[in-house]
Amino acid sequence: MQTPPHSRSRTLRHAAYGVLATVVGLAAAHLVAALTVPSASPVLAVGSTVIDLTPTPLKEWAIRQFGSADKLVLVGSVTVVVLLLAAVAGIVAAKRETVGLLIVVGLAGVAGVLAVLRPGAGPFDLVPALVAAAVAATSLWWLHRVDDQGLTGPSSGVDGPSRRGVVLATGGLAAAAVAMGALGRWVTSYRLGGTDIALPVATDPAPSFPQGLEQTYDGISPLRTPTADFYRVDTRLTVPTVDVDSWTLTIDGDVDQEVTLTFDDLAAMRTVERDITLTCVSNEVGGPYIGSARWLGVPLADVLAKAGIDSTKADQILSIDVDGMTISTPLDVALDGRDALIAIGMNGEPLPRTHGFPARMVVPGLYGFVSACKWITKMTLTTYDAEQAYWTERDWAIDAPIKLSSRIDTPKPLSDSKAGTVVVGGIAWAQGVGIEKVEVRIDGEAWKPATLGPQVTDDYWRQWYFEWDASPGQHFIACRATNKDGDVQSDVRMTPFPEGSSGLQEISVNVE
Ligand SMILES: Nc1nc2c(c(=O)[nH]1)N[C@H]1C(S)=C(S)[C@@H](COP(=O)(O)O)O[C@H]1N2
Numbered sequence: 001m002q003t004p005p006h007s008r009s010r011t012l013r014h015a016a017y018g019v020l021a022t023v024v025g026l027a028a029a030h031l032v033a034a035l036t037v038p039s040a041s042p043v044l045a046v047g048s049t050v051i052d053l054t055p056t057p058l059k060e061w062a063i064r065q066f067g068s069a070d071k072l073v074l075v076g077s078v079t080v081v082v083l084l085l086a087a088v089a090g091i092v093a094a095k096r097e098t099v100g101l102l103i104v105v106g107l108a109g110v111a112g113v114l115a116v117l118r119p120g121a122g123p124f125d126l127v128p129a130l131v132a133a134a135v136a137a138t139s140l141w142w143l144h145r146v147d148d149q150g151l152t153g154p155s156s157g158v159d160g161p162s163r164r165g166v167v168l169a170t171g172g173l174a175a176a177a178v179a180m181g182a183l184g185r186w187v188t189s190y191r192l193g194g195t196d197i198a199l200p201v202a203t204d205p206a207p208s209f210p211q212g213l214e215q216t217y218d219g220i221s222p223l224r225t226p227t228a229d230f231y232r233v234d235t236r237l238t239v240p241t242v243d244v245d246s247w248t249l250t251i252d253g254d255v256d257q258e259v260t261l262t263f264d265d266l267a268a269m270r271t272v273e274r275d276i277t278l279t280c281v282s283n284e285v286g287g288p289y290i291g292s293a294r295w296l297g298v299p300l301a302d303v304l305a306k307a308g309i310d311s312t313k314a315d316q317i318l319s320i321d322v323d324g325m326t327i328s329t330p331l332d333v334a335l336d337g338r339d340a341l342i343a344i345g346m347n348g349e350p351l352p353r354t355h356g357f358p359a360r361m362v363v364p365g366l367y368g369f370v371s372a373c374k375w376i377t378k379m380t381l382t383t384y385d386a387e388q389a390y391w392t393e394r395d396w397a398i399d400a401p402i403k404l405s406s407r408i409d410t411p412k413p414l415s416d417s418k419a420g421t422v423v424v425g426g427i428a429w430a431q432g433v434g435i436e437k438v439e440v441r442i443d444g445e446a447w448k449p450a451t452l453g454p455q456v457t458d459d460y461w462r463q464w465y466f467e468w469d470a471s472p473g474q475h476f477i478a479c480r481a482t483n484k485d486g487d488v489q490s491d492v493r494m495t496p497f498p499e500g501s502s503g504l505q506e507i508s509v510n511v512e
């Protein structure tokens with residue numbers, strides 16, 4: 001049996017009502033989320049959950065297929081599925097209004113549940129979904145009233161419902177959706193500084209990343225530091241908000257010609273992906289100011305070459321951030337072949353604002369205060385005699401290689417453990433050289449070798465663990481690292497000032 005044409009157009013019309021009502025609801029929710037909890041916007045909450053649940057091989061496939069557009073493809077697919085269901089809701093609502101409305105509310109409900117289940121979410125994360133449900137259901141209900149009125153009202157005719165009424169209602173709702181969506185986007189980018197830029201696919205990608213020991217042994221730092229947990233050290237009280245469209249990076253001073261690059265210029269250059277461990281000079285032995293990430297960036301040498309530095313007399317790169325903060329880097333060290341980068345990506349995302357959006361320097365093997373300039377906007381080729389950076393003026397060292405060191409992550413100092421096998425574990429680092437060996441010492445006795453975790457790169461920390469047969473009582477645990485050159489971590493205690501701490505970490509624990 002063939003569907004009569006007017007019935008088919010009626011079905012299509014109601015499907016469109018369902019889609020429109022849902023879009024209006026999502027837009028309203030997006031705006032409310034932008035003003036409260038941006039990540040609780042239904043599309044994002046569902047999208048993030050899908051990303052988290054996507055198995056790694058599928059994720060890697062998507063990244064290979066779509067490159068940096070993978071998130072776009074994902075959010076797009078989620079949207080398509082939601083809108084198909086919304087169309088079904090619209091069609092159902094034409095016959096059984098309550099059921100249709102319930103489907104719309106149910107869709108929003110799923111988003112709400114997912115938003116509340118997100119890590120770190122609170123009850124407020126439910127609000128955008130509630131708004132979506134209310135606005136979408138009300139819109140659909142209202143569209144039905146307009147549609148009915150058109151059908152039975154004075155102007156109804158061969159064309160079906162009052163064209164004017166329906167056109168005005170749908171047009172008005174569509175305009176409201178666009179306005180709320182755009183406003184929500186603007187508010188979010190205003191509040192977050194708009195770091196949602198597309199990154200280039202690395203010309204030279206890093207190899208696949210091994211599984212870390214943290215999968216097996218609780219308490220050891222994850223092999224890759226989640227961006228949200230990455231230590232942050234800078235002189236700022238508030239984080240700079242940089243508009244990527246007007247941001248530029250200038251190379252000047254003792255160069256052949258001054259050069260200014262836009263973000264797009266930079267992103268269009270050869271990009272490399274590198275696993276590198278950053279360390280802060282203020283880290284005490286055993287301290288927290290160390291983190292490891294996968295960085296995407298342009299080799300620093302390529303950036304400097306744009307300005308031409310073959311004949312430079314400079315011995316220093318003086319980096320300047322968007323607020324005039326200065327950080328110096330020894331030029332010969334930066335150019336000695338190590339993977340010095342102007343980084344624009346961290347762990348597969350644009351740099352977060354706290355870590356230097358849109359671009360920062362990363363130099364493996366140098367403490368952050370003489371290399372890792374965040375929010376970088378200028379590199380001046382100059383000499384240490386002519387100009388001094390912020391920390392140089394405060395008498396910190398100018399050439400500050402990261403010292404070979406190690407840290408006990410578990411057990412925690414002064415914690416209680418049960419007698420029997422206790423896993424002692426942590427990390428060790430020797431950027432540029434690599435870790436050869438980590439040893440553990442219990443109660444001042446002989447050093448015993450720990451088992452090392454996977455090797456990532458020599459610029460990356462190494463996890464380790466040691467199975468200790470613990471007897472009741474108070475015990476002291478120490479660790480020390482040896483690098484691939486055979487150098488053993490120094491037991492000479494030095495303070496972070498002026499060139500980084502040294503010494504061995506030794507903790508006391510209680511065994512019951
Ligand atoms: N603009 C700017 N960049 C900066 C700093 C700063 O204060 N301002 N601090 C530096 C220091 S001391 C370190 S250890 C690293 C820390 O980088 P992170 O906050 O991304 O971990 O950034 C470096 N870059």
Ligand SMILES: [Mo]
Nearest residue numbers: 280281368369
């Ligand atoms: Mo630092």
